[in-house]
Amino acid sequence: MLASIARQVAVSGWNPMMGRDILAEPVTAAADDGAGTPVVATRSAGSAMGTGGALLPLLALAACGDGGGGSTASASGSTSATPAAATTPVVVVNAAPTPTEASRFLAQATMGATRSTIDAVVSRGYDGWLTDQMALPRATTHWDWLVANGYDAATNRNYLSGLDPTLWRQMIVEPDQLRQRVGMALLDILVVGIDGVSDQWRAFSMAAYVDILLDNAFGNYRDILGAITTNFAMGSFLTFMYNKKANPTTGAQPDENYARELMQLFTLGLYQMNMDGSLKMNGGQPMETYVQADVSGLARVFTGLSPATADTSTPARYRMPMVINAGINETGASSFLGTTVTGGGMAAVKSALDTIFAHPNVPPFISKQLIQRLVTSNPSPGYINRVASKFVDNGQGVRGDMKAVIRAILLDSEARNLPTAATTGKLREPVLRLTGWARAFGVNSPSNAWGIGDTSNPTTRLGQAKGHSPSVFNFYRPGYTPAGTSLASSGLVAPEFQITNEQSVVAYVNYMYGLIANGTGDVKADYTAILTLAADSKALVDEINLVLAAGQLSAATVTAIRGAVDSVSATATNGPINRVGIAILLTMASPEYLNLR
Known part of the structure; x- marks a missing residue:
């Protein structure tokens, strides 16, 4: 899937001002449902994820597990009456983090x-x-x-x-x-x-x-x-x-x-x-x-x-x-x-x-x-x-x-502790994806207008915006689980998937493509620091992996992103900024980034 996006970026010339969406055509993507089982999602014009089990392009199902505690959660979000493993807080206070x-x-x-x-x-x-x-x-x-x-x-x-x-x-x-x-x-x-x-x-x-x-x-x-x-x-x-x-x-x-x-x-x-x-x-x-x-x-x-x-x-x-x-x-x-x-x-x-x-x-x-x-x-x-x-x-x-x-x-x-089970974590909510990019790359608005606006449109933007919840039940409920998935059969919940479907996934990639490349109004990123690494795909992807994805990209994903970056010459016109843009977008489209563990 990442290779598919990279090819479309190359075709579009990394120029959203041309009016071309990065994911405008039907997409077929293979992903992992979090339990080690490949699943396939196909998007056709106007389609959306139904309850029958069609999954999503780009997003590996965030099979958000129980952290090793041994209980399972019901579809309503409540846990079975299993005694707590430990009542004494297990805290990390003086650890020296990497x-x-x-x-x-x-x-x-x-x-x-x-x-x-x-x-x-x-x-x-x-x-x-x-x-x-x-x-x-x-x-x-x-x-x-x-x-x-x-x-x-x-x-x-x-x-x-x-x-x-x-x-x-x-x-x-x-x-x-x-x-x-x-x-x-x-x-x-x-x-x-x-x-x-x-x-x-x-x-x-x-x-x-x-x-x-x-x-x-x-x-x-x-x-x-x-x-x-x-x-x-x-x-x-x-x-x-x-x-x-x-x-x-x-x-x-x-x-x-x-x-x-x-x-x-x-x-x-x-x-x-x-x-x-x-x-x-x-x-x-x-x-x-x-x-x-x-x-x-x-x-x-x-x-x-x-x-x-x-x-x-x-x-x-x-x-x-x-x-x-x-x-x-x-x-x-x-x-x-x-x-x-x-x-x-x-x-x-x-x-x-x-x-x-x-x-x-x-x-x-x-x-x-x-x-x-x-x-x-x-x-x-x-x-x-x-x-x-x-x-x-x-x-x-x-x-x-x-x-x-x-x-x-x-x-x-x-x-x-970094979980060893593949069933632990959460899907990053869309707003946090945008703010994560914005903070990592020094986004600012010199005019103080901050014209990002309401991003709650699920077909053209993020499908979520703080302060714009459609009801008292928020954009998604804490007990939601996608029907017909291994999450549901395992009794696990994935709240953020309530606002995730094939249309919203495509909208997210297209919207972030435009923001990464051009910003919106005078709300723009400052890529000065990261551009110093543009010629070295390993250093570039490693830095983006660290700051944006907390180092959670797999070796295979890093290799795929580096291949896409290296398909653009660092000495070509606009080569450095194109390489940076490709590395950021593909990181933000990767399942390991989207599923925070």
């Missing part, structure tokens, strides 16, 4: 490695680098950047202008990369999408929401729950803003949307869990965490929440926490999850959130999803247990300490 190990660590902990950050991890060690990152303040908030760049002008009131530029800019160039990566993981769990937010100044309301996640990324999960509950964008997205108490005359009941999603998606999940993520069973059936009566009772608590001011002449109110409108707030008893709160107001909201936060499901439910976002799609029961234990108690009696949880995830032996 450059390759440092790059792999950064692939999990940042929006993309750079030569300088690899050197920093080698020098400081994993724990030292984490300490440095957690001490970094934010250079600027998304809100303040929007204001500083004039997006608060009255002409922008009803437009989305500014959100994409500020998100891309921070993900790519800001030094607080651990915060950026964790914040984006939280955005994938505590989902708000700008297209589902109503009212004016939507870019600002979304910016204020993302700022909450970034500002609290190293704080406490309970504080995050409190902040999102009173946030304008969340109140609009999940329709509980202006939520009214029950009306006995008309029979109207409070909106239950937030109450349900708060429990189902943000804290508890549908079924009761053990600390290792396995399900608690009763009579062979999983035990529910809540029932409809709990949803209805909790919905009564979230009545009355309203914007702090009615002034929409400026964006100011969209950053202000919502307040209680006493006229529509329920002050009577509200019962849920075995507890009852009374009196209404913010005191009732606080009591409700405290009750939910104390639920035993929160540590394994949230810990597992954070592991999935950062390290592996199918963490072992032992891994989940160790991280969830840190969620319960950071070692100083504090529950929900995000710093402790993040350290537990990234320093665990299952994260740091």
Whole structure:
């Protein structure tokens, strides 16, 4: 497949400005399904992957295994009730990483490695680098950047202008990369999408929401729950803003949307869990965490929440926490999850959130999803247990300490040891592929316009864009597995494959081809450093393999990429930049790059 792309690059002359897609023709590709079995995918015009088992060109199925823990996951994403292998955290603190190990660590902990950050991890060690990152303040908030760049002008009131530029800019160039990566993981769990937010100044309301996640990324999960509950964008997205108490005359009941999603998606999940993520069973059936009566009772608590001011002449109110409108707030008893709160107001909201936060499901439910976002799609029961234990108690009696949880995830032996099983890892989500390239090769926007835009179109761009989730279930769900594959038959999940099909694969390659070669607007890479290696295909491919792919390209793939690079003379007109472009594109199209292990 890589040879096929290389041939098409050679035909097109590495010039996307000609308007020719790199993968415009039907493609037949052989890949490995992660279990050592070759599978074939054929793309014809207009086709897409169905449920019958047709697989994908370019992407070897990321058979994301259990990290050697011995459990299997069901198609719903829950694990069988196997006892945890070890409850004592297995952490790597003082290890002196090699450059390759440092790059792999950064692939999990940042929006993309750079030569300088690899050197920093080698020098400081994993724990030292984490300490440095957690001490970094934010250079600027998304809100303040929007204001500083004039997006608060009255002409922008009803437009989305500014959100994409500020998100891309921070993900790519800001030094607080651990915060950026964790914040984006939280955005994938505590989902708000700008297209589902109503009212004016939507870019600002979304910016204020993302700022909450970034500002609290190293704080406490309970504080995050409190902040999102009173946030304008969340109140609009999940329709509980202006939520009214029950009306006995008309029979109207409070909106239950937030109450349900708060429990189902943000804290508890549908079924009761053990600390290792396995399900608690009763009579062979999983035990529910809540029932409809709990949803209805909790919905009564979230009545009355309203914007702090009615002034929409400026964006100011969209950053202000919502307040209680006493006229529509329920002050009577509200019962849920075995507890009852009374009196209404913010005191009732606080009591409700405290009750939910104390639920035993929160540590394994949230810990597992954070592991999935950062390290592996199918963490072992032992891994989940160790991280969830840190969620319960950071070692100083504090529950929900995000710093402790993040350290537990990234320093665990299952994260740091290179897995020997071919069934471990995760498919790199599309946004991280773009930011990985952008960071590796110094992408910048001299005008500060950052005109990358919304990349969520699956037929022409990435099929994903931060801040543009189509629903509260995100672009992909943590329990998704591609039907008709060895992943499904093995009971494994691969969340990112929910947005992966033959069309999106082709779109990804074509889109990255254009970005690598020409950028977009004034958003361009700086290939000055890598061009010094252009004449030496071994040095060139090795460097790209290290920084972009964490050294995970196989010998066969390296040989194939070097052959494609060497098909272009280093002394030909534009030869050096063409060789660099081919090496980068083919690396980013390789299964070993796409499946981060």
